[in-house]
Amino acid sequence: MAAPTAPTRAQHPVPTRIRRQLPTSPWLFAAPGLLVTGAFVLYPFVSTLVNSFTDRRTLLPGHFVGLANFRELLHDDMFWTGLRNSTLYVVGVVPALVVLPLLLALLVQKNIPGITFFRSAFYTPVVASVVVVGLIWVWLLDERGLVNSLLETVGVGRVGFLSDQWLLLLSAMAVTVWKGLGYYMVIYLAALANVPRELHEAAAVDGAGPVRRFFSVTVPAVRSTMVLVAALSSVAAFKVFSEVYLMAGPSGGPAGEDTTLVMLVQRTGTGLTGRVGYASALSVVVFAVTVALMLLVLRADRGEEA
């Protein structure tokens, strides 16, 4: 970190308005934030990269092992399971979270009586902890839970949502979507408020029905918001942990078949016997995919525009 320096006239010709302060005070202002960010975000980030090339364990200092951790990844079935599940999660969750909150925002956009109550109610799942949400749905989707009671009442019969590997993953995705709807709805509401009314009116005059207006007026107008939502939700979906952890259990189902990548990081790297080096290599994969997803979304955006 650079030493505190008083700004000089030569370096900063403009700021006559705010000078003559105690020379150290800007750094004193920034210090708490910088310390926390440096010590608990930036340093761990660098240390994750470094550790991924070592065989460090929680209680043992590591030695440099080159790319051994990454080679081991390639032959680790659990890694591929985790990567598959986290990727499936993105594929399943993102389209739903891009489209459904937009429809929901259109539903609550019009200021009809009582609409603020509905907006707030739809936001409640966002406010609740993911643990609460997870446990509520574990009980709802239980073999003897409410959803199965209702299914039995209407004659469908009971479904083992939480016992089948794929149904469980689907259910967890549904829970993630359920919890995220309200959040992205608010983002879309802000975007919809900026869509000029005239566009809708002109389209209506031209004889376009509601569906046509949705695709040719609303969607183009909120396209950049859709990209933002896609970026935010795909990064969040790839890093899924809590929903699957709570619904499938800490080991990700009987044979670990529902393990996600972050669950694997948590299981591998923590505790007294944690393989910090290997878990760091897994984390590097999480970084890499996260960055790749962002770039992919941005690129898809640019491609559509051209």
Place this chain on the structure above:
Amino acid sequence: MSVLERVRPERGVTPEREPRVTDQLGRRVRAGELVWRYLLLLVVLALAVGPFLWQLSTSLKGPTEDIYGSPPSFLPGRPTLHNYTRVAGTIPVWDYALNSLKVATASVVTNCVGSALAGYALARLRFRGRRVTTLAFVLAMLVPVEGILIAQFTTMRELGLNNTLIGVVLPGAVGAMNVLLMRNAFRALPYEIEEAAYVDGANAWQRFLRVALPSVRGTVAVVAIFAFMGAWDDFLWPLIVLSDPSRFTLTIGLNYLHGTFADDERLVAAGTVIAVAPLIALFACLQRYFFRGVGEGAVKG
């Protein structure tokens, strides 16, 4: 301001005595459209809030009442708080609640103070290294927390802070995103106010405390609420850093309760209600800040 009910007598085509529902631009919403809108709203309402109510209902059902019935009984026949006393007898749930409260309160204080100070420095004070500092916060905001958990854990171990509530608070004590939010809020203030204070001889601390900070109270409130919610709801990090059950926060305690007494749905339901009720109450009181936070954090961020 959401409800606009107006009578528009200038349109002679429709009968004039009944007040009609109009949208935000004062145009009439047709009765048919209103009906399907409210129907849809009620369906979504049932989907969004129903699960919470079912959990509440389950938690109020006594040991003799059937909770598995088909068709299900939505309301408890004889509501009882028995399950809540049982939770308290099974796990120290009030201690966990207190731990969560401590963590959340500490997080609010450190985030508000830390990000206001740093945000002010980045927005209003000139010093060498300001751009690098800003860049550091931007980079920190982009680092996915899930990717650095293990390194954060080893850092906490090295500091001897694993298994403490301080260790739970520290990594999120001054969120980089909050610093940038505060920076943007300070930058949006007109320079003239502070110039006046400067002419009067106020130094940076005085300008910050007396002039700038009072003008960005709304953003501070947003930071406070999201810090509280984030800390109260957080699961993954406390799960990693806390191993001693006496130090658990509510979310970790609930996970423990679920893991140990999964078959006792009434008990788990009561625990989840205890964990979620305070936040729903907070949300009900301070809704507009919750919504503002989403807008400022996501759209402009």
